[in-house]
Amino acid sequence: MSNLKVDVCVVGAGPSGTLLAYLLAKKELSVLLIEKSEKIGKFFRGEHVNEDGEEILKKHHLFDGVEQLGLLRMKHIEYWHNGEIFKAIDPDPSIGHLSIHVPQANLLTAILKEAQKLSNFHLLLNTTVSDLVQDKSGRYVAVKTKHGEEVQMVEANLIIGADGRYSTIRKKAELDSMTRKHGFDLLWARIPAPANWSPSIKNASIDDLQLAVYSQANNFIQIGWNIKEGSYPTLHRQPISPFIDKLIEAFPELEETVRNNIQSWHDFVLLDVFSSISEEWGKEGLLCIGDAVHTMTPTGGYGLNCALKDADVLADLLHKENIADVDFTDFITERKKEAKKLLASQIEMEQTFLENFAVLS
Numbered sequence: 194m195s196n197l198k199v200d201v202c203v204v205g206a207g208p209s210g211t212l213l214a215y216l217l218a219k220k221e222l223s224v225l226l227i228e229k230s231e232k233i234g235k236f237f238r239g240e241h242v243n244e245d246g247e248e249i250l251k252k253h254h255l256f257d258g259v260e261q262l263g264l265l266r267m268k269h270i271e272y273w274h275n276g277e278i279f280k281a282i283d284p285d286p287s288i289g290h291l292s293i294h295v296p297q298a299n300l301l302t303a304i305l306k307e308a309q310k311l312s313n314f315h316l317l318l319n320t321t322v323s324d325l326v327q328d329k330s331g332r333y334v335a336v337k338t339k340h341g342e343e344v345q346m347v348e349a350n351l352i353i354g355a356d357g358r359y360s361t362i363r364k365k366a367e368l369d370s371m372t373r374k375h376g377f378d379l380l381w382a383r384i385p386a387p388a389n390w391s392p393s394i395k396n397a398s399i400d401d402l403q404l405a406v407y408s409q410a411n412n413f414i415q416i417g418w419n420i421k422e423g424s425y426p427t428l429h430r431q432p433i434s435p436f437i438d439k440l441i442e443a444f445p446e447l448e449e450t451v452r453n454n455i456q457s458w459h460d461f462v463l464l465d466v467f468s469s470i471s472e473e474w475g476k477e478g479l480l481c482i483g484d485a486v487h488t489m490t491p492t493g494g495y496g497l498n499c500a501l502k503d504a505d506v507l508a509d510l511l512h513k514e515n516i517a518d519v520d521f522t523d524f525i526t527e528r529k530k531e532a533k534k535l536l537a538s539q540i541e542m543e544q545t546f547l548e549n550f551a552v553l554s
């Protein structure tokens with residue numbers, strides 16, 4: 194087993210870990226970013242950047258790089274009933290758009306392109322962090338990694354757990370996590386957009402549940418369909434055609450692309466929807482950020498943006514001189530307050546979704 198030593202070891206190359214690793218490397222700390230997947234950027238992950246996320250990307254001069262790789266600005270949020278639009282929310286004219294669809298691979302590639310210009314930044318892909326190491330005083334001082342059969346130890350003055358909703362770092366450090374179910378799960382499908390489809394988020398209500406169609410960069414649309422929590426095992430034993438018919442009834446313009454591209458339940462991906470919040474975010478030598486300590490549901494598209502904000506605020510706090518003994522109390526208090534506010538707002542949006550359709554009844 195060989196050993197590496199860095200100032201900061203960031204576990205997880207999602208939005209929070211990648212941005213933080215880059216910002217710290219820019220401050221001349223030696224940073225190792227470790228990602229278990231073979232390549233970065235996944236489909237069906239947080240892809241809508243809101244005004245907070247946009248501001249962070251612009252603040253760090255990353256937005257233009259992302260735009261060069263491809264993004265799409267939303268022009269309307271629409272509410273549909275029986276195949277017709279009955280309400281639309283337009284952007285503030287001074288801004289000109291609502292959220293921005295940014296394929297996660299484009300976001301991460303643009304940040305990594307800048308990071309990889311720095312000699313003190315290192316990325317390990319296809320490498321899983323499996324355990325933490327403590328010194329005699331109980332301080333976390335290293336992580337154990339696995340790359341195939343090769344086991345390695347990475348020593349660090351600070352370990353960041355940015356490893357998402359099922360965080361290994363959070364579990365190994367025995368940080369708490371309170372999970373909440375929201376009464377629904379989600380089916381996602383990504384299919385080509387019909388010709389001349391305007392960049393928008395379209396909502397409809399079906400069987401009192403939400404159906405949404407999001408425009409995506411590169412001429413795709415993403416369909417997100419709320420189904421009752423735990424209902425998928427029963428649902429997917431039934432024929433899919435009544436389900437498809439409902440989708441087409443809600444959005445008739447989608448008929449051709451839906452019939453061409455969705456033939457079976459395998460064309461959907463199931464998301465087990467839950468949210469979680471941790472009271473404790475760190476221990477001596479270790480801190481968790483992003484979904485690892487505040488998983489959000491997809492409602493309102495907050496998770497990615499909140500994860501980017503964690504990285505942005507944290508990077509402002511850390512320097513080469515304080516990395517081994519920084520006090521995270523104020524950071525945790527401030528960011529937890531914000532995460533709890535967003536989680537509460539998601540619940541309110543989920544509970545009041547049907548009120549958007551009240552004018553019809």
Ligand SMILES: Cc1cc2nc3c(=O)[nH]c(=O)nc-3n(C[C@H](O)[C@H](O)[C@H](O)COP(=O)(O)OP(=O)(O)OC[C@H]3O[C@@H](n4cnc5c(N)ncnc54)[C@H](O)[C@@H]3O)c2cc1C
Pocket residue numbers: 204205206207208209210227228229230237238239240241242320321322323355356357358360361381464482483484485489490491493494495496497498499500
């Ligand atoms: C279907 C869906 C749609 C969403 N839509 C939106 C949206 O439109 N807008 C929005 O703001 N948010 C959205 N979110 C939420 C958003 O995806 C997350 O909040 C955001 O990705 C969190 O970023 P993160 O960096 O904290 O974690 P993640 O993006 O989960 O990244 C964690 C990374 O850590 C890696 N990892 C995990 N364990 C290990 C390990 N042991 N060793 C090494 N690497 C490891 C993972 O492979 C992953 O790459 C959505 C979420 C889902 C599930």
